[in-house]
Amino acid sequence: MCRNKEAKPVSSISDARLAGDDDGERRSGYEEPIHDQQGEGEPHVDEVGEELVLLGRIVWPIVITSFLLYSRSVVSMLFLGRLGGAELAGGSLAIAFANITGYSVLKGLAMGMEPICGQAFGARRWSVLAHTFQKTLLLLLLATIPISLLWLNMEPILLRLGQDAAITSVAKDYLLYSFPDLIAQAHLHPLRIFLRSQSHTKPLTLFAAFALLLHFPVNYLLASYLDCGVKGVALASSWNTISIDLGLVGFILRSENSIKPWAGLSRESIRGWWPLLALALPTAASVCLEWWWYEVMLLMCGRLPDPRAGVAAMGVLIQTTGLIYVLPASLGMGLSTRVGHELGANRPARARHAAL
Template identity: 60%
Template sequence: MCRQPSCANGEDGALHLCQQPPVSQPELYFFSIEDGHHGSLDKQMMKQAFDDNEFNRWPTPIEIVEEMKAISRISGPMVLAGLLLYSRGMISMLFLGRLGEVELAGGSLAIGFANITGYSVISGLAMGMEPICGQAYGAKRWSLLGITLQRTILILLCASVPIACLWLNMERILLWCGQDQQITKMAGVYITFSLPDLLAQAFLHPLRIYLRTQNITVPLTCCATVVVLLHVPINLMLVVYLKMGIRGVAVAAVWSNLNLVLSLLGYLCLSGVYKKSWEGVSKECLKGWRSLLSLAIPSCVSVCLEWWWYEFMIILCGLLVNPKATLASMGILIQTTALVYIFPSSLSLGVSTRVGNELGGNRPAKARIAMIVALLCAGVLGLLAMTFTTIMRHRWGRMFTQDTDILQLTSLALPIVGLCELGNCPQTTGCGVLRGSARPSTGANINLGSFYFVGMPVAIIMSFVFNTGFTGLWLGLLAAQASCAALMLYVLLSTDWILQAQRAKDLTGAHQTEHESFKFQETCHKAAHDNHASVTTLNLQQLDDCTSDSLPLITVQIVKPEETKLCSENHF
């Protein structure tokens, strides 16, 4: 709680006069303003607070190192968590393979259908809370974190209802599309027993974002480690000992996600992290959906457009010569890109949090530095990925199969995959910057134009007109990633960071008091002049130990010979 000198109450305003003994040296006095006006922060006022040179220079080596440390503290644990959860998916596929070819095909088909119609939608909608929570944390608007968490969970639960209806009718849909009846039946069994996973995902994604935007990522890795260690015995119990078959694999996956949710909730309760931001279940969570949905829907579209591209590539593979070999090779390469994607994805999550925190804290110059450093790191990751895929092109496929046709296709495509990653790493990182600055619609437009208006035509023309076959599909992806990276870099490098800081204040509601504090500077000068004093120091500050609803303070140092001293009374 902030403490202020107590003075006699005035009639209406927050500025008061009181009598004090004479002072012989400059003192600090605190003024605050209480006014019902809620205007947007004027951009010109903000420009006065920042040196233009801050937005036209490269960061110093010290700034680069410090920012790399800040990003790595977030992204490092996320990489480990991503690798652990990736291994969990591989464990499930191994148990499906033990059951037989039909079970493996059915489970794979169900997982693909679930990714397209369910998981991509839930993951994308959840990302709508990322800029709000990241910027609220930077602005110290703690209560907004808790309310946004509640709203997002409710939105995901509502979205799960139509998804569940779609999953229940999956078998009928796939049969109508001409899929094999036996495989489709197995897929229907798997996805039916996966329905509770929608409930787990509706809590899991918001909890992870809620923690990460507060720079809490190590517990996520610890919880993921426990979940993966339990995943093998759970599968053994359900699939081997209880002989539940494909149903057991589906239930084990749901059980693991439920374990992850419970472990994260346990961490929240035991650590007390929630205390600042959680004010209990509130009716406020039923309001204010418009601003959240305006971010969630474009985020969802952006995620879905990218996820669905790979599914379209699988469909096109079935139209090529020797579809069995091309589909198998595509499966290997998609697993490879999923593994490599963990690294730029984690970097994207880290820079999203950093940019959101800095913009929320009204530090646009630091947000710009975070973007530059993250893009440099993304370039290094892209080069490493390209080197890895090129060197391993003749060896990587042998980890999955010994079929010569599949190995030949895989070795031809892997160097192109590496070139794709050279563009994908900056593009994915750029998406993180856009999320952190609450611009998901820009990312959605870039993905739509790049993947479907550039990449898709190139893939079709190269594969079926110029008869390059399987390689042509990956050349289409290369064209998509190149155009996507170029557009993303253009948008990021032309960003007005002062404007983004202003938008952050509008999004978190911080402008409601900040604007009045700037206006109050004139009041301070006038009050000092009327009392024959001079203002020698004028500084806007927000005390760290204040509550989220406390008023920002203007510190005024005045030198005055008279006995009358200006002071204020702050209301909480």
């Protein structure tokens, strides 16, 4: 076994230099496996078993969490359907417009921080991890400004696209009361990646389960009992996201094992944007293209002879078929975390074996 005096992370971290991290934070003196030094060779059976255990510990909470978070939309569609056909169609149209113009953009931009944070954690460069979170949060909050302008003008936009006026009016009400959810999502997306990069996946599962349990009574209270209609369903979805946000912040405050995302908050936090943007912008484009084709089909249903039935049916179909993406997407997120850790620790062979 040989020892490295200083293990520098791969280019996406060393190029990052976006945090002004200290040399003392860099990992040193770790033992590098023999097959890493050779750059070739098959992993031992014990290493395969160890890797599966490590990957499983990260992935299974992500899978459960993804189902829980996805169930929120299913519950919302259920309550929209109980309100009536126009409400279901209008809510589906609003969700499609929000996904196209807002949520897909936020998710894609946030995913740009994932390779940086994963490698920074593997390299023990805590300031890079914290500063990347701070930059991504600021980036997403800035992105909500043009998104909000689009949401405020969604009614004339949808009418020019040939959507039914009655359905569009309902969609406008739903979207206006989804602004709290937009801001909460801008904070939740980078926070999830920040915690997942440290292999803290169980807290999100716990708080997502708690929020989903509350989602039923909150929807009933706002939409049915207080007779708020689609506005109540939108507010219930916003409260679901806000409650998860608050729970995760509370976990970070009380945890002794989690890095604080506001640690090292300084002038360095707003410098060195290019490494993050170089990853975030292409990722956002990729996510948007993946999401938009579904939502564009829903908009096309609004031009059918019976737009209320077409939009409502397509909205339910999208929510149902979306479940098939939960498992592979969760495996991908867990694998990305493992590979990032090994690359950051300067163990490329272990990263390759983890991917295989």
